[in-house]
Amino acid sequence: MKDLARDILVVLLLAAATYAANENTLEYGFAYDDTQVILDREAAWEQGWGEFLTSRSWGVSRHLTLLSLDLNRGEKLSPYPFHVTNIALAWLLAALVYATGRRLELSRPGAFAAALVFTLHPVHVDAVVNIIGRAELLAAAFVILALLAHAGRERVGALRTCLASLLFLAAMFCKESAACFLVLAPLHDFFLGSDRRLRTLLPRYLSHVTMFAVWFAASWNNFHDIEPTAFVDNPLAYMPSSQRLLHASQILWFYVSMVVWPVSLAGDRSFDATPTDSLTGAIALLAWLLLAAVAWQQRRRAPRAGFLILWLPAAFAVTGNVAFPVGTIMAERLLLLPSVGLCLLGGVVLERFAGDSKLRAATASMIVAGVSVVLLFAYDARARVWQSDLHFHRQAVVDSPRSAKAHYNLGLALIHRDRREEAAVSLQRALVIHPGFSRAAYFLAELHAEEGDVAEASAIYAAYLEAKPNDVGSITRQIHLLMQLRRYGQARELAQRLVHLEEGNPEHGVLLGRLERLEAAGPVNP
Numbered sequence: 284m285k286d287l288a289r290d291i292l293v294v295l296l297l298a299a300a301t302y303a304a305n306e307n308t309l310e311y312g313f314a315y316d317d318t319q320v321i322l323d324r325e326a327a328w329e330q331g332w333g334e335f336l337t338s339r340s341w342g343v344s345r346h347l348t349l350l351s352l353d354l355n356r357g358e359k360l361s362p363y364p365f366h367v368t369n370i371a372l373a374w375l376l377a378a379l380v381y382a383t384g385r386r387l388e389l390s391r392p393g394a395f396a397a398a399l400v401f402t403l404h405p406v407h408v409d410a411v412v413n414i415i416g417r418a419e420l421l422a423a424a425f426v427i428l429a430l431l432a433h434a435g436r437e438r439v440g441a442l443r444t445c446l447a448s449l450l451f452l453a454a455m456f457c458k459e460s461a462a463c464f465l466v467l468a469p470l471h472d473f474f475l476g477s478d479r480r481l482r483t484l485l486p487r488y489l490s491h492v493t494m495f496a497v498w499f500a501a502s503w504n505n506f507h508d509i510e511p512t513a514f515v516d517n518p519l520a521y522m523p524s525s526q527r528l529l530h531a532s533q534i535l536w537f538y539v540s541m542v543v544w545p546v547s548l549a550g551d552r553s554f555d556a557t558p559t560d561s562l563t564g565a566i567a568l569l570a571w572l573l574l575a576a577v578a579w580q581q582r583r584r585a586p587r588a589g590f591l592i593l594w595l596p597a598a599f600a601v602t603g604n605v606a607f608p609v610g611t612i613m614a615e616r617l618l619l620l621p622s623v624g625l626c627l628l629g630g631v632v633l634e635r636f637a638g639d640s641k642l643r644a645a646t647a648s649m650i651v652a653g654v655s656v657v658l659l660f661a662y663d664a665r666a667r668v669w670q671s672d673l674h675f676h677r678q679a680v681v682d683s684p685r686s687a688k689a690h691y692n693l694g695l696a697l698i699h700r701d702r703r704e705e706a707a708v709s710l711q712r713a714l715v716i717h718p719g720f721s722r723a724a725y726f727l728a729e730l731h732a733e734e735g736d737v738a739e740a741s742a743i744y745a746a747y748l749e750a751k752p753n754d755v756g757s758i759t760r761q762i763h764l765l766m767q768l769r770r771y772g773q774a775r776e777l778a779q780r781l782v783h784l785e786e787g788n789p790e791h792g793v794l795l796g797r798l799e800r801l802e803a804a805g806p807v808n809p
Contacts, residue, residue, distance in 0.1 A: 289391060290385075290391075293381060293391065293394075293395050293398075294378050294381070296395070296399075297374060297377040297378055297381065297395075297398055297399065297402060298374045300377075300399055300402055300403060300655070300659075301370060301373050301374040301377055301402045302370065302374075303659065304402065304403050304659055304662045304663065304666075305366075305369075305370045305373065305411060305412065305666070307663060307666065307667075308366055308370075308411075308412045308666050308669065309363060309366050309367065309370075310363070311362065311366065311412065311666075311669050311670050311671070312362050312670070312671045312672065313362050313414065313672065314413065314414075314669050314670075314671060314672040314674075314675045315413065315672060315675055315676070315692070316413075316415050317362075317413070317414045317415055317672075318672070319341070320340075320341050320349075320352065320415045321352055321360075321365070321414065321415070322360070324340055324341075324349075326353040326356055327349065327350055327353050328353075335349075337504070338505075339502075339504075339505035339508050339509075341415075342418065342458060342459060343459045343502050343505050343506065343509070344455070344456060344459070344498065344501065344502035344505050345418055345456065345457060345458055345459075346456050347421065347453060347456040347457045348417055348418040348421055348422075348456075348457045348458065351368070351417060351421065352365065352414070352415075352417060355368055362414065365414045365417075366412075366414065368417070369411055369412070369414060369416065369417055369420060370411070372411075372417065372420040372421065372424065373402060373407075373411045373420060374402070375424055376401075376402075376420060376423055376424050376427070376619075377398045377399075377401055377402035378398070379424060379427045379428065379431075380394075380397060380398040380401045380402075380427070380623055380626060380627065381394045381395060381397070381398035382394075382427075382431060383427055383430070383431065383623065383627065384397050384398065384627050384630055386431060386434065387475070387587055387590075387591075387627065388587070389627070389630050389631060389634060390634050392633075392634070392637070392644075392647075392648070393630035393631065393633055393634035393637075394627075394630055396629070396630050396633050396647075396651045397626045397627045397629055397630030398626070399651065399655055400626050400629060400651075400654065400655070400658065401622065401623065401626040403655055403658040403659050403662055404542070404545065404622065404626070404658055404662070405545050405548060405658065405661040405662045405664070405665040405666075406541050406542060406545050406548060406615050406618050406622065407615075407618070407619055407622070408548075408615075408662060408665045408666050408668070408669070409550065409614070409615045409616040409669075410615075410616040410618075410619040412666045412669045413616065413669055416616050416619075418457055418458040419458065419460075419616050419617070419619045419620070420619070421454075421457035421458070422454050422455075422457040422458035422460060422461040422620070423619050423620040423623075424454075425450050425451070425453045425454030425457060425461065426450075426451070426454045426461050426463070426464045426467070426620060427620075427623070428450045429447045429448075429450035429451040429454060429464055429468075430447075430464065430467055430468060430471065432444075432446045432447035432450060433447040433468050433471070433487065433491075434468070434471050434472070434475065434476070441486075444486070444487045444490050445490065447468075447487075447490075447491070448490040448491050448493070448494045449494070451464050451491055451494050451495070452494040452495075452497060452498060455494070455495065455498040456498065459502075459601065460601045460602045460617070460620075461601075462495065462600070462601045463597060463598045463599070463600040463601050463602075463620070464491070465491060465492070465495065465600075466597045466598075466600040467594070467597050467598060468487075468488070468491065469484075469488070470590060470593060470594075470597050471590060472484055473582070474578075474582055474586040474587070474589050474590035475586050475587065475590055512608060512609070512610050513722075514554065514717075514719065515553055515554045515687050515688050515691075515717055515720055516553050516554075516610055516611055516612070516688065517553070517554075517604070517608055517609065517610060517611055517612040518554050518612060519531060519604045519608050519612055520604075520608035520609075526561060526564075527604060527605075527608060528564075528568065528605060529561050529564030529565050529567070529568055530559040530560075530561070530564045530604075531564075531603055531604040531605045532564050532567040532568035532570075532571055532605070533559045533560075533563050533564040533567040534557065534559060534603070534604070534612070534613050535567070535571065535595070535596055535599060535603055535605075536567050536570070536571075537557070537613065538595065538599070538613075538617075538618055538621065539595065539625070541615065541618065542618065542622045542625045542626075543625070545661065548615060548665055548682070549615075549679065549682035549683045550668055550675060550678060550679040550682060550683070550689070551679045551682070551683045551686045551688055551689040551692070552611075552612065552613040552614060552615075552683065552686070553611065553612060553613075553686055553687070553688040553689075554612070554686070554687055554688065554716075554717055555685045555686065555687060555716055555717065556683035556685050556686035556689070557612050557613045571596060574592060574593075575593060578590075578592050578593055587631060588628065588631060590624075591624045591625070591627050591628040591631065592624070592628065593624075594621065594623060594624020594625070594627075594628075595621040595622070595624050595625060596621075597624075598620045598621035598623070598624065599617070599621050602617045633647050633650070633651070668682075672696060673696050673697075673700065676689070676692050676693040676696045677693060679692065679693070680693050680709070685716060686716070687713045687714075687716040687717035687720050687723070688713070690709045690710070690712040690713040690716065690723075691709070691710060691713040691720065691722060691723045691726075693706075693709045694706045694707075694708075694709035694710035694713065694723070694726065694727075695726065697709060698726065698730070703730055703734070706726075706730060707727060707730050707731075710723050710726055710727035710730070711727060714727065714743075714746075714747070718746065718747065718749070718750040719747070719750035719751045720747075721747065721751060721754055721756075721757060724743055724744060724746075724747035724757065725756075725757070725760070727743050728740040728741075728743040728744055728760070728764075731743065732764070737764055737767050737768055738768060740764055741761060741764040741765060741768060741770075744757055744760060744761040744764065745761065748761060752780075753780075753784055755781065755784055755785060758777050758780060758781055758784075759781065761774075761777060762774045762777050762778055762781075762794065762798075765777070766798070766801075771798055771801045771802040772802055774798050775795065775798040775799060775802055778791065778794050778795040778798050779795060781794070781795070782795055
C-alpha cells in the first residue's frame with residue numbers, strides 16, 4: 284500500500300512538471316500543418332464514416348489520431364482543447380516512462396528522474412506543443428503500453444500476448460512509425476527476456492506480425508496515393524541505398540547529441556540545414572556497429588544497459604532512413620519515442636552513482652533538481668516558437684537559415700497575409716539555396732505574373748528549368764508566359780520538348796501546332 288501511494292505521488296509530481304512546462308502554450312494558436320490536418324479537413328462525422336475510414340488525408344492510415352483531433356472540435360474551432368489534450372497525453376507518456384523504468388527494475392528515484400527529464404526535455408516541444416504532434420504522442424504511448432504487456436515479469440500468456448498485439452495495432456493507426464515495436468520487442472526479449480526459447484517467443488511474434496498485416500491490408504489503398512518524397516524534404520531519398528545508410532547513421536548520432544545537449548534545436552532540418560557527408564557517415568556507422576558489439580558482449584553483465592543503449596536506433600527502425608527513405612531527412616518530433624531509452628539510461632547511471640551512500644544520493648537529487656530547472660526554462664523558450672503560424676515560420680528561418688523549405692514556408696505564410704514583397708524575398712532565397720525547388724519557383728513566378736511582370740516570371744522559370752529541364756508542369760507554364768511575351772520561337776522549342784517527354788499526350792501536339800502557326804504568322808519579340 285505504501286509503494287502504491289509513492290507511485291501515485293510520483294505520477295502527480297510528473298503531472299505538475301508537465302503542466303508547468305506547457306502552461307504558457309495553452310493560449311497558442313494553430314500553426315504550420317495544423318491548417319491542413321485540422322482547419323482544412325472536415326470532421327470524421329461530416330465526411331461520413333465510410334469515407335473517413337477508407338480515405339487517406341494525412342500519413343498512411345492515422346485514423347485514430349485524426350479521430351482524437353476531431354473529438355477536440357467544438358462549435359467554435361479553438362486551439363485550446365487541442366493543447367489541453369496534448370498536455371494530458373504528454374503527462375500519460377511521462378507516467379509510462381516511469382512505469383517502464385520500474386518494469387526494468389530501476390529504483391523509484393531513478394525511474395522518476397528519467398521520466399522527469401523526459402517530460403521537461405525541450406527536444407519534445409515539437410511533438411507536444413505542435414498540435415498535430417499528437418500522432419507522435421499517441422503512437423509512443425501505445426507502443427510503450429504494448430511493450431509493457433509483451434514484456435511481463437511473469438510468464439506471458441495468450442491473453443497478454445493478444446493485448447500487446449491489439450495495443451500495437453492501435454499504435455499503427457496512430458502513426459506508421461509505430462512499426463518499430465516489431466524491433467523493440469525482440470530486442471527486449473534478447474537482452475531481458477526470462478524465456479528465450481523459440482517455441483515460446485514465436486507465437487507471440489506471429490501475433491504481432493498478424494496485427495501488422497491487418498493494418499497493412501486495411502491501409503493498402505492508401506499507399507497508392509502517397510506522392511514521391513521531394514528532394515527538398517529528404518535528399519537521402521535520392522541516394523543509393525549504401526550511401527543513404529552512411530548519411531542516416533550520421534544523422535542518428537545528431538539525434539543522440541540533441542538529447543544529451545539540446546542547445547541547437549530548430550523547427551526545420553530539411554535541405555540544406557542538415558549537412559552530412561559519406562566519410563563522417565562511414566565513421567558514424569562504424570561507431571554504431573561498435574556500440575552494438577559492446578552491448579552484445581555485455582549482455583550478461585549489463586543486459587538492462589545494453590537494451591537501453593540500442594533503444595534509440597531500434598525506435599528509429601522506420602523513421603531513421605536506414606532501411607528505406609521516409610518523408611523527411613530529420614525532425615525533432617521523431618525523437619519522442621527513441622529518446623525514452625536515453626532518458627532511462629540516464630536513470631540507470633544516476634542510480635549507480637547514488638549507490639547506498641546518502642551523500643551521493645543527496646548529490647544525485649541536487650543534480651536532477653538543477654537539470655530539471657534548466658530544462659524547464661529551455662522548454663519554455665523552445666515552445667515560444669509555436670505561438671502562431673507566422674512566428675513559427677519566421678523563427679524557423681532564424682534557426683535554419685540554410686533551409687530552402689523554411690524560406691519557402693515563410694514565403695507562403697506571407698503570401699496568405701498579402702505581404703507580397705516580403706514573400707518574394709523569402710521565395711527567392713529558397714531558390715538560391717535550392718535552384719531546383721519547383722514549388723518555390725512556381726509561387727515566385729506567380730507573384731510576378733500577378734503584378735504584371737510577365738518577363739520576370741518567365742525569367743524565374745527559365746532559371747528553374749536549367750536545374751530541372753524535364754519538369755512538364757513548369758515547361759507548360761513557361762510556354763504560356765512566353766506566348767504572352769510573343770516569344771513564339773522559344774515557346775515552340777519548349778513545346779517540342781514536351782512532345783518528346785510525353786509522346787502519348789495529344790494536347791502537347793496541339794499546342795506545338797498552334798505555336799508553329801503563330802511563329803509563321805507574325806513578328807516575334809527577340
